Amino acid sequence: MLSRLIALFTGGMKAYKVQDLKRTARYGITAKNFKEFLKKGAEKLKIPEDEVTIVLEDDGTLVDSDAFLKTLPTQTVFVFLRNGEQWKGGINKKYKTKSDLMKNSAQTRIRSYYTTAKDQIEKEAKGHTKEVLLDLLQELTEKLKANDFHGHYFDRTAKAGKRLCDREGWFRCQGAFDVNKCELLHTINPYASRGYRQLFGLWNLDHIIEKSREVIPTLIEAAKQKPKDKHIDWKYVYKLLFTASNLKLVQIACHKKSAREGTLKWQDFCQ
Numbered sequence: 001m002l003s004r005l006i007a008l009f010t011g012g013m014k015a016y017k018v019q020d021l022k023r024t025a026r027y028g029i030t031a032k033n034f035k036e037f038l039k040k041g042a043e044k045l046k047i048p049e050d051e052v053t054i055v056l057e058d059d060g061t062l063v064d065s066d067a068f069l070k071t072l073p074t075q076t077v078f079v080f081l082r083n084g085e086q087w088k089g090g091i092n093k094k095y096k097t098k099s100d101l102m103k104n105s106a107q108t109r110i111r112s113y114y115t116t117a118k119d120q121i122e123k124e125a126k127g128h129t130k131e132v133l134l135d136l137l138q139e140l141t142e143k144l145k146a147n148d149f150h151g152h153y154f155d156r157t158a159k160a161g162k163r164l165c166d167r168e169g170w171f172r173c174q175g176a177f178d179v180n181k182c183e184l185l186h187t188i189n190p191y192a193s194r195g196y197r198q199l200f201g202l203w204n205l206d207h208i209i210e211k212s213r214e215v216i217p218t219l220i221e222a223a224k225q226k227p228k229d230k231h232i233d234w235k236y237v238y239k240l241l242f243t244a245s246n247l248k249l250v251q252i253a254c255h256k257k258s259a260r261e262g263t264l265k266w267q268d269f270c271q
Helices: 002-010 034-045 066-071 098-124 127-146 148-154 194-200 211-225 234-242
Strands: 014-020 026-031 053-056 077-081 204-207 247-250
Touching: 014 034, 026 034, 034 066, 034 077, 066 098, 098 127, 098 148, 098 194, 098 211, 098 234, 127 148, 127 211, 127 234, 211 234
Parallel strands: 014 077
Antiparallel strands: 014 026, 053 077, 204 247
């Protein structure tokens, strides 16, 4: 209930922290999108918008799109660089190892899937249907916490069956949603350098059955249509949204954004 009230009163705003390269001052700002975020941050730091490059304080990853900004949690700290300035620093001190940093990267992506699913339900579901699904999301939250938001996906120290890389940190593209493997043999090791970590940000953890076009709309329909003696199978919802059974790690060249043929029926969510 508290999270719903916060969403209502903030109007979709998220809170962030911004600072310049010298780190002499840090400011809090709120924004709905990247354009607003850039404008407010530049104003606070007194830097012309057209002279700004924005990076994460954690590791210097470039932030230049609304899509990427929305995947980042509230209170993320950003560094606004002026023309000619270069980000300096290694891994944020709050991370003891590169595995800790990569674990956080995976958790951030999974949290973004939860957030966007919740936002879509709040916008598209109505009345009792919305209440049923928001209660279901609370169950998903508890399961995500128990699984540490699947940080193991990018953690090279995790068990072989849980991580998506080898013990050295090499990731292999799994190919588009409609193929069994990547024919171009794309590989990357974000543990090797900051530059490769930045490039890894362009790799998608893609839903095979699409989250926003199929999973959530069909879930909403299930909540509307289910018989009184049935309930929504939250474990099946969790499987589709957050587990490797419906996720593929895909290099951007292999990522297909075209609409896919629907495979779900609302009855699939009922038990």
